[in-house]
Amino acid sequence: MEQINQNKELLFALLAGVLYSIFGVLHIAEGLSINTGIAEFLFISGDILGGACLVIIGTVFLYGSREMTKGVNAGVSFVYVGILLSLVFMAVYILTMGGNLLDSIIVPDDYEGWSVMENFRPGIYLGILPLMGILYWKNRFSLNEILVVREVA
Amino acid sequence: MTKKITVALAGNPNVGKTSVFNAITGSRQHVGNWPGVTVERKMGKRVYKNTEMEIVDLPGTYSLTTYSLDEIIARDFLIEEKPDIVVQVIDATNLERNLYLSTQLMELGVKLVIALNMKDLALAKGNRIDEEKIQEFLDVPVIPTIASKGTGIERLLDAVIEEASKARKNDDPLSYDEATEGMVHELEVILKSDQYFAHYPSRWFSIKLLEGDENIIKKAQESKKYTQIREILRKTDEDNFETKIADQRYSTIQAMLRQVCDINTSQLSGSDMVDRVVTNKLLGIPIFLALMWAAFELTFTFATPFMNMIDIFFGWLAGATAEVISTEWLASLVGDGIIAGIGSVLIFLPNILLLFFMLSLMEDSGYMARAAFIMDRVMGRIGLHGKSFIPLIMGFGCNVPAIMATRTIEDPRDRLITILVAPFISCGARLPVYVLLAGAFFGRDAGIVIFGLYALGILVAVLSAKLMRTTVLRGEDAPFIMELPDYRLPTLKGSFIHMWERAKIYLKKAGGIILIGVVGVWLLASIPAPGSGGVFGSEEIYGSTDSLVGVIGHLIEPLVAPLGFDWRIAVALVFGIVAKEIVVGSMGVLYGAGEDEQNLSNILAAGAMTPLAGLGLMVFTLLYVPCFACIGVIKRETGSWKWTLFQLVYGTGLAWVFAFTLYQIGSRIGFLT
Numbered sequence: 001m002e003q004i005n006q007n008k009e010l011l012f013a014l015l016a017g018v019l020y021s022i023f024g025v026l027h028i029a030e031g032l033s034i035n036t037g038i039a040e041f042l043f044i045s046g047d048i049l050g051g052a053c054l055v056i057i058g059t060v061f062l063y064g065s066r067e068m069t070k071g072v073n074a075g076v077s078f079v080y081v082g083i084l085l086s087l088v089f090m091a092v093y094i095l096t097m098g099g100n101l102l103d104s105i106i107v108p109d110d111y112e113g114w115s116v117m118e119n120f121r122p123g124i125y126l127g128i129l130p131l132m133g134i135l136y137w138k139n140r141f142s143l144n145e146i147l148v149v150r151e152v153a
Numbered sequence: 154m155t156k157k158i159t160v161a162l163a164g165n166p167n168v169g170k171t172s173v174f175n176a177i178t179g180s181r182q183h184v185g186n187w188p189g190v191t192v193e194r195k196m197g198k199r200v201y202k203n204t205e206m207e208i209v210d211l212p213g214t215y216s217l218t219t220y221s222l223d224e225i226i227a228r229d230f231l232i233e234e235k236p237d238i239v240v241q242v243i244d245a246t247n248l249e250r251n252l253y254l255s256t257q258l259m260e261l262g263v264k265l266v267i268a269l270n271m272k273d274l275a276l277a278k279g280n281r282i283d284e285e286k287i288q289e290f291l292d293v294p295v296i297p298t299i300a301s302k303g304t305g306i307e308r309l310l311d312a313v314i315e316e317a318s319k320a321r322k323n324d325d326p327l328s329y330d331e332a333t334e335g336m337v338h339e340l341e342v343i344l345k346s347d348q349y350f351a352h353y354p355s356r357w358f359s360i361k362l363l364e365g366d367e368n369i370i371k372k373a374q375e376s377k378k379y380t381q382i383r384e385i386l387r388k389t390d391e392d393n394f395e396t397k398i399a400d401q402r403y404s405t406i407q408a409m410l411r412q413v414c415d416i417n418t419s420q421l422s423g424s425d426m427v428d429r430v431v432t433n434k435l436l437g438i439p440i441f442l443a444l445m446w447a448a449f450e451l452t453f454t455f456a457t458p459f460m461n462m463i464d465i466f467f468g469w470l471a472g473a474t475a476e477v478i479s480t481e482w483l484a485s486l487v488g489d490g491i492i493a494g495i496g497s498v499l500i501f502l503p504n505i506l507l508l509f510f511m512l513s514l515m516e517d518s519g520y521m522a523r524a525a526f527i528m529d530r531v532m533g534r535i536g537l538h539g540k541s542f543i544p545l546i547m548g549f550g551c552n553v554p555a556i557m558a559t560r561t562i563e564d565p566r567d568r569l570i571t572i573l574v575a576p577f578i579s580c581g582a583r584l585p586v587y588v589l590l591a592g593a594f595f596g597r598d599a600g601i602v603i604f605g606l607y608a609l610g611i612l613v614a615v616l617s618a619k620l621m622r623t624t625v626l627r628g629e630d631a632p633f634i635m636e637l638p639d640y641r642l643p644t645l646k647g648s649f650i651h652m653w654e655r656a657k658i659y660l661k662k663a664g665g666i667i668l669i670g671v672v673g674v675w676l677l678a679s680i681p682a683p684g685s686g687g688v689f690g691s692e693e694i695y696g697s698t699d700s701l702v703g704v705i706g707h708l709i710e711p712l713v714a715p716l717g718f719d720w721r722i723a724v725a726l727v728f729g730i731v732a733k734e735i736v737v738g739s740m741g742v743l744y745g746a747g748e749d750e751q752n753l754s755n756i757l758a759a760g761a762m763t764p765l766a767g768l769g770l771m772v773f774t775l776l777y778v779p780c781f782a783c784i785g786v787i788k789r790e791t792g793s794w795k796w797t798l799f800q801l802v803y804g805t806g807l808a809w810v811f812a813f814t815l816y817q818i819g820s821r822i823g824f825l826t
Contacts, residue, residue, distance in 0.1 A: 048601075049446055049601055049604065050446075050450075052443070053443040053446060053447065056436070056439045056440060056443045057443075059436065059439070060430060060436060060440070063433070063435075063436060064430075074426065074429060076426075077426035077427065077429040077430050078429075078430050080426060080427075081426075081427055081430035081431065081440075082430075084427075085440065085443070085444075088444070088447060089443075089447060092447045092450060092451050095451055095454075095455045096450070096451065096454040096455060098455070099454050099455035099456070099457055099458055100454065100457070100458075102458040103457050103458035103461060105458075106458050106461045106462060106465070107461050
């Protein structure tokens with residue numbers, strides 16, 4: 001049963017790690033004026049530092065999956081911290097969108113032709129995956145208990 | 154009748170001592186300084202069951218040696234002031250290290266009550282602690298508390314009152330090996346025979362002498378019996394003896410802990426798990442940088458609508474004022490001077506609030522201590538102490554407390570270097586300059602530019618430290634010992650309080666020194682230059698080359714012209730020495746932008762300066778002379794005008810060289826022109 005749990009975390013870490021890393025690289029590529037061809041469709045902006053942050057999150061997940069593959073149970077720490085970082089960045093992007101939306105109401109002249117979707121970023125929709133992760137593992141990862149995680153091993 | 158007692162609150166750093174202090178005293182507290190030094194002294198009062206208690210919060214210390222100023226203050230207070238009782242706050246999740254201080258307090262012969270704090274966290278970690286057994290072993294009352302929730306405080310106060318009414322204990326809390334005990338006994342006999350030592354607990358004084366405590370040896374040297382004392386001390390090897398005594402104390406503590414608690418080692422706690430990642434050799438620093446970037450990005454983007462609201466308000470206020478005041482110079486003073494000046498500073502309040510709020514979240518959660526830990530590797534490479542990183546991080550808020558916080562660094566060379574490089578860390582007062590210029594020239598990339606400036610500040614501080622360490626302040630590296638407190642979920646209330654405390658300083662400055670500064674700029678901008686024939690306060694003279702400020706600006710202009718700055722910038726930078734926020738206020742006045750920050754931004758972007766010069770101005774503002782308050786604190790903390798002047802000349806020289814190189818090279822290659 002515990003092995004099944006660990007496998008789920010491993011799969012989750014791999015999926016999240018690959019997704020965040022790819023989207024991070026795409027952000028960086030667009031920031032370096034390399035046309036990826038899928039930027040508009042996936043709401044990817046040219047943002048080198050923002051992209052680097054997504055790559056860092058992806059690396060955290062992948063690092064955890066590497067440890068778990070080696071049989072290090074504590075590798076699950078990287079999954080939880082990866083989830084936390086993803087949610088922090090999801091919140092940052094949502095607040096940025098909200099801030100600009102509010103600003104467009106206060107000074108509409110500065111936002112002529114602007115749509116709120118211009119601030120929609122992969123950091124928001126990618127965050128749905130970690131959000132599902134935290135809901136699924138909420139009993140093992142309780143924020144109210146000072147981030148106490150019960151190691152099943 | 155009400156009885157009065159003095160209660161000293163002691164404990165290691167980060168054990169919740171302040172929470173206990175706040176829970177006991179509530180709002181009845183005041184802050185001063187310890188005599189002769191500028192370390193904060195917190196005192197408070199509480200009347201409980203007919204007893205008036207004066208609570209003195211001692212600085213957090215790990216022991217009662219004399220390695221740091223905090224330890225000296227705590228020890229001197231306990232010996233000289235002799236409080237009626239000492240309450241030691243202990244972190245239940247880290248008993249071994251906390252009890253080390255308890256053994257020293259007991260040897261000092263004080264009446265002691267232990268507040269076993271954060272027991273909930275210990276339980277959450279799976280640790281079981283039998284406080285009654287600890288009480289039996291130590292023979293002092295042990296009261297479990299959760300100070301953040303106020304739990305156990307009344308029981309603690311009951312114990313304080315009861316213990317204070319008892320006589321002092323004279324029995325020895327700890328016994329050492331036979332040889333040590335023999336020497337302690339010999340020394341005690343000598344000490345007891347001299348009235349000079351009557352003030353000190355003889356056993357404690359003897360142990361300290363054997364440990365080679367410099368402060369205690371100095372005191373002993375003033376006694377007539379010092380020759381005899383020296384004879385006994387000659388038999389010991391001071392360095393080894395101190396280690397030997399510490400080992401024996403820890404052995405006693407460990408033996409006791411085996412019987413009084415059950416520490417869970419089978420589970421990795423949440424804190425341990427998070428630490429595995431955020432202190433990871435490869436990922437620690439990138440994660441820290443990513444979080445800092447997120448904080449700056451949000452500071453710029455989310456604050457914008459609130460900045461616009463303030464902007465609109467001051468626009469309305471200036472318009473309404475202009476309608477009411479008919480005298481031209483008075484309308485100019487109020488509109489162009491006061492409202493424009495204050496408005497141009499207050500507009501950045503949302504950025505300041507947001508940045509401080511996010512830094513508070515990082516600090517309150519315990520993450521900042523990890524940041525210091527992971528940066529220690531970097532700091533070590535440049536020959537600086539890991540402890541230097543915390544004052545440097547504090548510098549993001551304000552350089553003044555950052556420089557004061559260097560007092561925790563024991564090594565004088567490390568401390569001096571940290572003081573000298575701390576002003577390069579970009580404080581909140583510089584943020585308005587960045588927000589204005591980055592907003593004007595770099596649009597949606599402003600957040601990245603601002604992040605880059607903060608990174609540049611850190612880089613300059615780090616490289617300068619390396620330079621000083623290898624040249625003027627060469628010396629051995631000191632070991633790095635730092636506690637990583639458990640992560641705590643920061644409370645919104647706590648973070649808001651921290652944010653508000655810092656914002657209050659900003660607001661006070663806006664209403665005080667900045668108001669004086671902008672009125673000063675307005676006055677100089679309104680007074681006609683001798684021989685110009687202009688009229689005071691007239692529109693033709695105001696902020697023009699025919700005003701007094703114009704004359705001053707043109708005098709300084711040759712110094713800054715190679716950096717791409719004109720005379721207005723020169724004047725703004727000079728006034729910025731009073732307080733960095735005045736740079737923006739002064740530019741508003743001198744460019745005739747009035748109260749509207751957006752207006753000033755538009756004027757700058759429309760060609761008043763090139764983006765390259767704007768970037769150079771941000772770099773110059775980051776590195777040149779710090780503000781008056783900071784200069785004062787550098788002088789006070791270094792105790793030397795020589796080092797203070799060194800910082801000012803070095804910083805300004807560096808600022809000039811950076812801005813010059815940037816502007817000259819950028820102009821030649823057509824970068825941001």
